[in-house]
Amino acid sequence: MNIPSHFRSRRLRAALAAALTAGLLATSCATRDLAVGTGDDAGQGTEDGGGVSTESVPVADSYPGLPDALAQQRVQWSQCEAPTPLQGEGPRPFQLSDRTPWQCGTLTVPLDYADPEGETIDMALIRVVSSAPEADRLGSLVFNFGGPGGSGVGSLPLLVDEYEDLRAGGFDLVSFDPRGVGESAPVVCLSDEEIDEGDQEDAGPPRTAEDEAEFVADSEEYAAACQANSGDLLPYVTTNNTARDMDLLRHALGDERLNYFGISYGTELGAVYAHLFPENVGRTVLDAVVDPNPDPVAQSLLDAEGFQLALEHYLEDCATDPGCPTGGDVETGVATIETLLDDLAAEPLPTDDPDGRMLTSGLGMTGIASALYSEESWEYLTMALDEALNAGSGDTLLLLADFYNGRDSEGRYSNLMPALNAIRCADDPSTMALDDVVRHREEFEAASPVFGEWMLWGLSGCLGWPFAEAAEPEEFSAPDAAAPLLLVATTGDPATPYEGAARMQAAIGGPEVAPLLTNDGEGHGAYTPDNACVADAVNGHLLRGETPGDGLRCE
Incomplete structure (x- = not known):
């Protein structure tokens, strides 16, 4: 198991507090009820979306390279159903407090853009329209939240x-399930029961020849399951193809340019879009910027250092409390967590999970990593560690791990993890031989005593994948983009470390094309209404086209 470097959905911040304060291990379904906007008449939406037109604005008659059946699409918007388990489960979103309804639809796209007359797939869409007067409407703002x-x-x-x-x-706020994700031709590998079984058998990262052989066998078995269940789809779930889907979405929405807000992996997707369609780039924000460095060892080491830094910042803060379960200083805290994970590998902790799951070393590590994505989650990490270290219970760490892994209250998994693996391996299926991985062990342990070993084995993440070469490498250069792309990076970001943002800026075309806003703080992603400095800069860029100059810092 490894910590995916650009995996994190921002749902944890929206749901965690409610889950833990509503009674230990409250269901994820209940937490979503608090997060979905509802008005006094929630649940009273109509099939036509509450009086808003079910058809998007007219679009041009053609789109280069596509048949009329695809090029002349208009999105048919209608009332949303509840998210499916593959999308993460939860209640149906009806309307916001101002009674604006949620609307859902689909966009049909080619499976293979090199064969536009061939097989197609449907991409799931959602939107809520702007509350601004018609004269002030700016079109659509498309979101990708990461993965x-x-x-x-x-x-x-x-x-x-x-x-x-x-x-x-x-702006109308619009988002979608990228190809291979959720209800957009989802990649499926293992059953829910098989995922649980694998997690329960986890005894920590490989440390012996026998462990390494088992790791290889498990990886090859997983790849074979993905091929058996999703084989025809796997070569086509690339970031390049998703960027092409976004441009067809822009066309179907009736927008001359794509206004876009990408977070984490969404920044990678946004940069690829800018490379492929520079003339169509509209007002764009890339928050929690991905490192474009193609060297997997260098990138994984940076990720390990990022999580270690975030953990040490948490431990430093915790140590100011006399009741901190990890002790009074960072060094003691790191050692305590290392010991906890080693102990879990030998003997998992019991939980109150209705399916009888124990807290294993891998789930414990995942729970810790999950809470590091936001400073707001630190109090829950303290609760979870106190529970594990002093009460002998793994309940809260298991809850944190379940949020991270996309497991709902009924034991159903979203397809986040299989989609993540499939997209990463479609973009770059090359994998490092086992002997080469082992040679980097000391580097990774030095970079992060807690997370390094786990991340080390991510270098073999595509072991056994059914194809060996990417159909089309990603490129990020967009010096002729029609509008600047505002980059936002946080100095204490664990998942997309700050250093990578400068490399992405250079890859896109430099500070004039991609000015960088630095947020001095913690967490994965900087834009929230509570961060007035970042919010003012981003809102000015998106709403008024007032792009801040390169080098702005928010503290």
Whole structure:
């Protein structure tokens, strides 16, 4: 097991507090009820979307290279159903507090853009229209919340309050399930029961020749399951193809340019879009910027250092409390967590999970990593560690791991993890031989005593994958983009470390094309209404085209 470097959906921040304060291990379904916008008449939406037109604005008659059946699409918007388990489960989103309804639809796209007359797939969409007067409307703002593998249809209703200023300012807020994700031709590998079984058998990262052989066998078995269940789809779930889907979405929405807000992996997707369609780039924000470095060892080491830094910042803060379960200083805290994970590998902790699951070393590590994505989650990490270290219970760490892994209250998994693996391996299926991986062990342990070993084995993440070469490498250069792409990076970001943003800026075309806003703080992603400095800069860029100069810092 490894920590995916750009995996994190921002749902944890929206749901965690409610889950833990509503009674230990409250269901994820209940937490979503608090996050989805509802008015006094929630549940009273109509089939036509509450009086809003079910058809998008007219579009041009053609789209280069596509048959008329695809080029002349108009999105048929209608009332949303509840998110499916593959999208993350939860209640149906009806309407916001101002009675604006949620609307859902589909966009048909080619499976293979090199064969546009061939097989097609449907992409799931969601939107909520702007509350601004018609004269002030700015078109659509399309979101990708990260992963790869995160469902935009499931995520946007949970996070909509963070973007209310943008909706009020003139944008329809739109998101989608990228190809291979959620309900857009989902990649499926293992059953829910098989995923649980694998997690329960986890005894930590490989440390012996026998462990390594088992790791290889498990990886090859997983790849074979993905091929058996999703084989025809796997070569086509690339970031390049998703960027092409976004441009067809722009066309179907009737927008001359794509206005876009990408977070985490969504920044990678946005940069690829800018490379492929520079003339169609509209007002764009890339928050929690991915490192474009193609060297997997260098990138994984940076990720390990990022998580270690975030953990040490948490431990430093915890140590100021006399009751901190990890001790009074960072060094003691790191050692305590290392010992905890080693102990879990030898003897998992019991939980109150209705399916009888124990807290294994891998689930414990995942739970810890999950809480590091937001400083707001640190109090829950303290609760979870106190519970594990002093009460002998793994309940809260298991809850944190379940949020991270996309497991709902009924034991059903979203397809975030199989989609993540499939998209990463479609973009770059090359994998490092086992002997080469082992040679980097000391580097990774030095980079992160807690997370390094786990991340080390991610270097073999595509072991056994059914194809060996990417159909089309990603490129990020967009010096002729029609509008600047505002990059936002946080100095304490664990999942997309700050250093990578400068490399992405250079890859896109430099500070004039991609100015960088630095957020001095913690967590994965900087834009929230509570961060006035970042919000003012981003809102000015998106709503008024007032792009801040390179080098702005928010503290």
